[in-house]
Amino acid sequence: MSELALGIDIGGTYTKFGYVDKDGNILAEGKLQTFGHASLQAYLQELNQKLDVLEQSLSGYTLKGIGIGAPNANIYKGTIEHAPNLEWKGIVPFVEEFKKFRDYPVTITNDANAAAIGEMVFGAARGMKHFIVITLGTGLGSGIVVDGKLVYGADGFAGELGHVIAIEGGRMCSSGKRGCLEAYVSATGICRTVFELLSDAIVDSPLRDYSYRELTSKTIYEAAVRGDYIASQAFEYTGNILGRKLADFVAATSPEAIFIFGGLAGAGDLLLKPVRKSFEKYLFNVYNKDNIAIRLSGLGEKSAAILGASALVWEKEKTDQKSKRQGSATSPVRIDQP
């Protein structure tokens, strides 16, 4: 009987889920709104009802396990902690509550870590031992892989590169600190940069028609493609900062590649060119710049989040197989006998 992994990606707006086989094929998928439920239990009830329906179309498979990607999730504790974009406040024992509905092996981690494992299992990092994934959405997330394993660190919160300082004393960040990388390099960050540039320059720009609330990174991208100076400068500025910080990250774990993932990565060369230029300028010369690739993610944007979450299960299997030789393991459960 073929094995499947259930991948669940919890975003601020939607929760997306899909049943994925070992080759990264999504056999069934669905979604629900993450917000607007009376309680976590009400949300879990709706999610699990939808999963029940989906599973009926899938009998004959066994479910290997469940992988969940969520903001501020902690793999060690199975919790979601103080996630600013979710309605559930404080420290939420998510896995414990989820298991009341579906008692399978569950692994939860933050969405950027899931993206990194997705890249390793299904994407462009297959076979790589040392790489970093940077996710550029509303914020900037990261997953760091060392020796073929995701780095979780002492407390499960390793890889928060969005909150290293990019500019000392710089912009206020939602973290409460000033100058965080994410305040510059993210969908929100590039909008803030446009407003800074509009205030500084006197050249005309179609971007002068947008309020702060209206402006999106997509609008900036489209303006840049049409040759708008302010928009082009915004990508240049964003890329410069990201490239400089990537050079710093290389000095920590010396990866063979850095993958850029998420909405803003859709800008392609408009972002990657200044990133590369600045990266090479700031890279410490013991590193051979030609050996370090900076590329777009190898996972399709549309299904990347589900693939990433489901990859947690396949990655865990690999780890379990290693530790099985030294005792302990998990066994799959038939999908029609939950």
Added chain:
Amino acid sequence: MSELALGIDIGGTYTKFGYVDKDGNILAEGKLQTFGHASLQAYLQELNQKLDVLEQSLSGYTLKGIGIGAPNANIYKGTIEHAPNLEWKGIVPFVEEFKKFRDYPVTITNDANAAAIGEMVFGAARGMKHFIVITLGTGLGSGIVVDGKLVYGADGFAGELGHVIAIEGGRMCSSGKRGCLEAYVSATGICRTVFELLSDAIVDSPLRDYSYRELTSKTIYEAAVRGDYIASQAFEYTGNILGRKLADFVAATSPEAIFIFGGLAGAGDLLLKPVRKSFEKYLFNVYNKDNIAIRLSGLGEKSAAILGASALVWEKEKTDQKSKRQGSATSPVRIDQP
């Protein structure tokens, strides 16, 4: 028969070596000048003659292996590459040349990595899985441990945290870049800071009697202890920058402790207090500051370099025992039958 490891620490001035048992006892030690030899071969000849003499006092032991700490050493290739403070230029195949004199299993890595492994095997990091060692000598080196293993990265040069940017567009660094952490936080860095402060302030200070060439970090320390304003400010400034960057490093690998090692660490609280204050100010709030210790190294300054280098052998044994279960191993060689 008891096993020993030979630890060799190659510094710009002296090469120190010692035979160390599993508990970190140095049973015999010696040193020679690193510079002033006609060739690498001449240096190796003198080193190995001294080792021969030392070994005669140690018969009855087996030699498990040799660990070498050296600037810019690459564990994957067994090379020392472009080390600015050594006479051997370019890429030196050190292990290959060394083995012509002593054909034992040899592991070489940079001195800061050796210090980190020394801390893990013999020092204050025993039992820790995630920690960072920062070495403050002429420059700033670092060794990063993740999941109980030193991070070498794709090319063997991970952990070059001295060359992340501390101040964008700041001081020139020997790396050819501007604003590197090491240009501020190191024995040299704090001297540069004193000269900057002397140029900026108008208060009197005994440090106004020293030329740039004369001034040492020890002199600054002694002036600070006696209450000199400039010297105290120099430690404050150095500690501020280090603390801010340590907070960034936590966001990468989330260690449980950071150990400060080397000459400047001798300043103790004079350095650690501003480091801690700035670290807590800049630490991203998903991390619990109370769970992250910043401490002085647990290895005595005097023998730390030899212990660190020898620890490479014991650490390698641990790794080999793991991989032995999956094939491959190294066996010890009797010390009186080289």
